[in-house]
Amino acid sequence: KVVYILRYFDSTGLAESSRILLTAAGVEWIEEHPEWPQEKPNQPHGRMPVLIEKSTDGSPDFVICESSNIERYLARTYGFLPVDFKQAALQEQVRDLISD
Secondary structure (H helix, E strand, O other): OOEEEEEOOOOOHHHHHHHHHHHHHOOEEEEEOOOOOOOHHHOHHHOOOEEEEEOOOOOOOEEEEOHHHHHHHHHHHOOOOOOOHHHHHHHHHHHHHHHO
C-alpha cells in the first residue's frame, strides 16, 4: 500500500491539482503544512509543493517537487494520461494552456 505525503501551504494554490489527482486515484495520502520560511531549507530545492511517496520495503522514500512535475507523475502512475504519446501530448497541452 503506497502512502503519500503532500507538503504545501494551508491553501489551495499550486497543490490543488495534486490533491484532486490523489483523491481521484483513491490512494492513501496526508497533507503537511511546513512552517515557512523556517522549513524552506529542508525542502527539495527550497520549493513547494513536495510529494513524498513512502517506501513500504525499506528503500528510500521517493521525493519530488514542483506542481507540474507532481501532477504528471501522478497522472502517469494512475492512468490519467493516455498511453499513446501523441494523445498524451495533446492532453498535456490543454493543461499547459490553462496554467500558462
